[in-house]
Amino acid sequence: MKPLTDLAVIQAAEELMFQTGQTTTLDVKNLLRKQNYEATQAEVSSRMENVARQESWRIDNAGAFRVYKPAPDTDQNLEAYWELASAGLFWEIKVAQKTMFVTTGRVGTDGTTQTLAYHTNREAVRQGQLSMQEKNREGYAPAVDTRLSFAIRQHFATYFAKTITSVRLAYFGVVQARKRAGKLTSEDGEKAGEQIEYKEGGYEFVWNLPTEKPALEEILDKDKWLALDYQKNYSHCLGEKVVRTACLADGQLLPQIDRKGEWTYSVVLASWKQGEARFSATQDWQPTHSIEVEKDKLFQAYLTFDDGSTCKVNRYDHIFAEKHNNRKASSSFWATVKHFVVG
Numbered sequence: 001m002k003p004l005t006d007l008a009v010i011q012a013a014e015e016l017m018f019q020t021g022q023t024t025t026l027d028v029k030n031l032l033r034k035q036n037y038e039a040t041q042a043e044v045s046s047r048m049e050n051v052a053r054q055e056s057w058r059i060d061n062a063g064a065f066r067v068y069k070p071a072p073d074t075d076q077n078l079e080a081y082w083e084l085a086s087a088g089l090f091w092e093i094k095v096a097q098k099t100m101f102v103t104t105g106r107v108g109t110d111g112t113t114q115t116l117a118y119h120t121n122r123e124a125v126r127q128g129q130l131s132m133q134e135k136n137r138e139g140y141a142p143a144v145d146t147r148l149s150f151a152i153r154q155h156f157a158t159y160f161a162k163t164i165t166s167v168r169l170a171y172f173g174v175v176q177a178r179k180r181a182g183k184l185t186s187e188d189g190e191k192a193g194e195q196i197e198y199k200e201g202g203y204e205f206v207w208n209l210p211t212e213k214p215a216l217e218e219i220l221d222k223d224k225w226l227a228l229d230y231q232k233n234y235s236h237c238l239g240e241k242v243v244r245t246a247c248l249a250d251g252q253l254l255p256q257i258d259r260k261g262e263w264t265y266s267v268v269l270a271s272w273k274q275g276e277a278r279f280s281a282t283q284d285w286q287p288t289h290s291i292e293v294e295k296d297k298l299f300q301a302y303l304t305f306d307d308g309s310t311c312k313v314n315r316y317d318h319i320f321a322e323k324h325n326n327r328k329a330s331s332s333f334w335a336t337v338k339h340f341v342v343g
Helices: 006-020 025-034 041-055 121-138 150-155 213-220 331-342
Strands: 058-062 065-069 078-084 089-096 099-106 112-117 164-186 189-208 224-226 234-249 252-257 264-267 275-281 286-294 298-305 310-314
Touching: 006 025, 006 041, 006 065, 006 121, 025 041, 025 065, 041 065, 078 121, 089 121, 099 121, 099 150, 164 234, 164 331, 189 213, 189 275, 189 286, 213 331, 234 275, 298 331, 310 331
Parallel strands: none
Antiparallel strands: 058 065, 078 089, 089 099, 099 112, 164 189, 164 275, 164 286, 164 298, 189 234, 224 286, 234 252, 252 264, 264 275, 298 310
């Protein structure tokens, strides 16, 4: 038979209290004997008194015996990430409410998660602490977890295991430029020039994987990139507006002066006196190579997988704890997008 321990008494008593709301030393002793413990009435009674104080159980006297009732449940969390360096393995535990999540695997991978449910938070935390003691004996030690947060890994767990076939990246604030030839007229005469119009709007760019994966990995690391420098399967404008114009003359950009209904620019040319010049077009608008995309203006990645399923990773999803007025995407959002694309 197994030697009796305080832990065995606690577990037996809590199991009975969960079933009926209360228990006695006699009931606990009988259950322990069924579990093959060496349990005498005297020893169980003595241990019950000790653990009742430890666990804050309520004790009611019922004449010849005592009735034990559970204390109000706790609301504790427990988290730890440990590694066994000699074997390249990790062990992670997370306790929340009445559930314990244990994740194991090789360092650098997401690993495999086991979910265990308990009757109370108190029991879940206790089991978590016991597991930590066991892993400590095995040689595991606390380490820095470089993976995505547990919440994000749980949120996207179904999709991380799949193979991506295409990625659609949606950006706001994409700046596109177009130009047209014309002439500038000032009090000093006329000059040939080009008017440049800058539009800002939302754009979507689609990339097929794995063929376009190298280019996609490259742009995810750039602070800014020109869309036409990269091959894409498809791009789409979600809407845009003109934000400013400028005029190019003698190799210099002349800033626009705000005159309603007129294309008027400030003259900063060495060959002309300072003043104003009006632009008149001699050619229709022509597209330019400049479609400039900023990394921090990515707001959504729409992913398609080989089984036909889809998934959206949006920077404003609650899982990333980001506010709409943030100009810079959270590091967790970027890390999630790159995890899907790069792996």
